[in-house]
Amino acid sequence: MGTAVTYTEHELVSLLKDRDSKAFGYLYDNYSGALNTIILQILNDVELANDVLQEVFINVWKKIESYDPTKGRLFTWMLNIARNASIDTLRSRAYQNSQKNRSFPDNVDALANRPSSEINIDNIGLKKVLEKLKEEHRILIELAYFKGYTHEEIAEIETIPLGTVKTRIRNALIQLRDHLK
Amino acid sequence: MNIQEYISSGIVESYVLGLADHEERAEFERMCAAHAEVRKARQLFELALEEQAMMNAITPPKNTKSKIFAEIEIAAENISATTNNQMLSVPSEEATRPATKVVSIGWQRYIAAASIGLLLISTALNLYFFDQYKSYSNRYETLMAQQTEMAKNNDVLRARLDTYESTLAMLRDPDMAVIKMPGTNVPTSPDSNGVATVYWNTRSKDVYLMVNNLPQPPSDQQYQLWAIVDGQPIDAGVFEVQNAAGLLRMKNIPRAQVFAVTLEKRGGSTTPQGPMYVMGKAS
Numbered sequence: 001m002g003t004a005v006t007y008t009e010h011e012l013v014s015l016l017k018d019r020d021s022k023a024f025g026y027l028y029d030n031y032s033g034a035l036n037t038i039i040l041q042i043l044n045d046v047e048l049a050n051d052v053l054q055e056v057f058i059n060v061w062k063k064i065e066s067y068d069p070t071k072g073r074l075f076t077w078m079l080n081i082a083r084n085a086s087i088d089t090l091r092s093r094a095y096q097n098s099q100k101n102r103s104f105p106d107n108v109d110a111l112a113n114r115p116s117s118e119i120n121i122d123n124i125g126l127k128k129v130l131e132k133l134k135e136e137h138r139i140l141i142e143l144a145y146f147k148g149y150t151h152e153e154i155a156e157i158e159t160i161p162l163g164t165v166k167t168r169i170r171n172a173l174i175q176l177r178d179h180l181k
Numbered sequence: 182m183n184i185q186e187y188i189s190s191g192i193v194e195s196y197v198l199g200l201a202d203h204e205e206r207a208e209f210e211r212m213c214a215a216h217a218e219v220r221k222a223r224q225l226f227e228l229a230l231e232e233q234a235m236m237n238a239i240t241p242p243k244n245t246k247s248k249i250f251a252e253i254e255i256a257a258e259n260i261s262a263t264t265n266n267q268m269l270s271v272p273s274e275e276a277t278r279p280a281t282k283v284v285s286i287g288w289q290r291y292i293a294a295a296s297i298g299l300l301l302i303s304t305a306l307n308l309y310f311f312d313q314y315k316s317y318s319n320r321y322e323t324l325m326a327q328q329t330e331m332a333k334n335n336d337v338l339r340a341r342l343d344t345y346e347s348t349l350a351m352l353r354d355p356d357m358a359v360i361k362m363p364g365t366n367v368p369t370s371p372d373s374n375g376v377a378t379v380y381w382n383t384r385s386k387d388v389y390l391m392v393n394n395l396p397q398p399p400s401d402q403q404y405q406l407w408a409i410v411d412g413q414p415i416d417a418g419v420f421e422v423q424n425a426a427g428l429l430r431m432k433n434i435p436r437a438q439v440f441a442v443t444l445e446k447r448g449g450s451t452t453p454q455g456p457m458y459v460m461g462k463a464s
Contacts, residue, residue: 024253028246033238034231040239053241057249071210072197072223075231080199125237144200151202169200170191177194180229 009074016064028057031075035082040121042086042146052089056082087148129179137172144169187212188222197226348427356384360440362461367441372396375458379406379440380428386435388417389428395458397422398444405445407453408437419449437463 007015007026015023035056039049060078067077121127126145130138143149143157151169155162195201196209212219351357357380364375376393390406398404406417417440418431441460443453 021250021253025246025250028249032245033240034234036241037234037237037239050242050245054245054249054252058252061249061253070213073227073231075234076197076227079230079234083199121239125234128237129233145198170195173191173194173198173200174189177226177229180226180233 010069013064013067013069013074016061024061027060031078032057034075035078037121037125038079039082039086041125041127042083042148043090044121048089048093049086052082052085056085059085083145083148091148126176129176132179133172133175137168137175140165140169141172141176184212184216184218188219193219193222193226197223197230344427351380351382351389351428354382356382358383358463360461360463362440362442362459364459366460367457369456370458371444371456372458377442377459379431379461379463381434381437381440381463386433388431388434390420390431391428392420392422395422395442401447402444402455403447403449404442404458405449405453406431407441407443408434409439409441410434410437414441414453416449416451419445419447439463 005026007023012023012027016027032053036049036053039052039056040046043049043052056078059081063081067074071077130141133141139158140154143154144151149157151162151165154160155165158165160168192201192205192209196206201209209219213223360379360381362377362379364370364373372395375395377395378391378393380389380391381387388406388408395404403419404422405419407414408417409415415434415437416432417434420429420431439460439462441453441457443457444455445453446455
């Protein structure tokens with residue numbers, strides 16, 4: 001990076017809206033790693049994750065006009081873009097795999113393409129925090145946040161009532177918050 | 182439900198993480214707008230989440246950044262190209278000022294052509310002037326050498342001029358007596374054409390000699406000037422004929438009736454030994 005320039009979030013957003021490529025470089029340098037982690041944790045595939053990361057930053061650049069600071073921080077906005085893009089990719093790929101390779105286990109590709117670095121992506125960040133939760137809570141966050149399933153889908157998969165899904169997810173999130181602090 | 186209960190219901194986390202449904206989102210945004218505590222709680226969770234994410238960052242491959250930048254530059258070009266096209270296709274502008282438009286494009290073309298022309302001329306001139314520069318540089322070196330040589334000559338000439346000026350000043354002096362010594366005054370002179378002149382300052386008694394015409398002596402001999410005082414020859418100094426361009430300063434002679442030049446052995450004699458060449462009377 002080489003530059004010691006730092007921006008306040010307000011300055012950064014205003015520069016990004018002015019299409020300042022230097023500010024965009026700063027944004028990338030600062031946040032690409034954090035977003036990369038969440039993308040890797042959802043996709044479990046280095047190559048796919050890299051494609052999605054590029055897509056995310058291009059979308060951030062294109063859609064910065066639609067970012068509304070009254071609704072949350074810039075990172076929150078970008079994190080949601082990253083999560084949604086990852087889940088879209090996961091779902092389209094899972095669908096393709098299920099169509100093509102019905103005889104193979106779903107996660108054969110994912111296992112073959114796992115990140116080669118020593119970092120175990122299941123043992124850092126939000127996933128690590130999840131391990132501190134009770135199993136019944138952990139599973140629901142896993143399905144809702146990392147797999148992108150709707151409450152209805154989760155109710156079906158876990159064969160528990162929809163109301164219970166909602167309550168458990170809320171409780172899981174409260175615990176998650178306490179562990180984050 | 183009061184505000185505190187709402188905040189601790191998990192809605193904050195659900196909203197921030199993108200797990201809330203459409204209805205919940207709308208309600209949460211209304212609550213945020215209305216209650217500072219809700220906003221505060223949202224910000225706290227956002228910051229905690231962000232901090233945790235930053236601490237667990239995994240740097241993506243190095244070339245990812247350049248790929249993204251390449252993409253957004255193409256996107257930026259497309260945007261500006263679209264904008265330009267739109268500007269060109271604004272109908273009112275075309276309709277109201279078509280003539281100006283054509284003229285202005287013509288101008289631009291001429292200016293572009295002129296620029297290229299000027300660039301070519303400039304390049305050619307650069308090459309030409311560089312050549313000229315080299316040539317002038319060489320000539321300058323030569324001129325500098327010549328100038329140094331001339332300065333040296335000038336010093337020599339100035340020294341010679343100083344001599345002539347001082348000579349002239351002496352000759353102009355009213356106290357200067359001129360005593361011409363022709364060979365014809367000496368019947369026994371080896372060279373009857375010989376002539377020399379004594380300039381004698383009657384005030385300072387300084388004696389100067391001008392060699393008008395005397396033959397070149399052998400190298401072991403020298404001419405000697407004598408002042409004859411009451412019949413006695415007094416040595417007034419030896420002199421060379423060669424490079425005797427101006428006046429030769431001789432010895433100071435307070436009194437004399439006659440001046441004469443003899444040819445003596447090199448270094449001179451105490452009394453005249455050799456033949457007398459020229460002679461003149463001081464009057």
